[in-house]
Amino acid sequence: MAVITSKIGVQNHRGVCHVVAVEPWGEDFTLLPGEALEIIAVGDAATPWFNLVEWDGSSQVYCEDTAIFKVMQGTLELKCGHNRQPSSSE
Template sequence: MENAGNGDLCLFIEPYGEDFCLKPGEVFTVAPEAEGNDVWFSTVVWEGGITVWPYEDGDPTKTVLEYTVTDANGTRLECGHQRPPKSGGSDVAELG
């Protein structure tokens, strides 16, 4: 995934809802932990974000639960990477 826009882009990976925020020009790779899996992605793009469901063998009922997210240098990223700070007492971070 590449953020070719001018603002931050939030990537959500389901089924856990983990989030990773991309700055303009950044590239992240989502890949299964296990080698050799035929992984497909169901993707929803919305203003300010992308939601991805990885699944195996073209079967959306076979959700991939173990995956990695890495940056362009191959560094493994953790959930919440570059998440915007919470604002004004709200319990929800502003993502857009």
């Protein structure tokens, strides 16, 4: 069985933090100004692909045709909640 990967990069060129949510798992990763990450999706039956939805202050990246993904920043694999900022209501 062949393993097929796809990746998408997200860069934050804003002057403020930017949240990247990976869906449908709801995992969040916060990019500080000037940071970037890559989402790598793995498939076995079809080539994974992405839908990107932009919001003020956040991006939602939907991984399609996959059940497995990882988020990388260079050689470091990021975990859900990376750089999460306290909410303004706390």
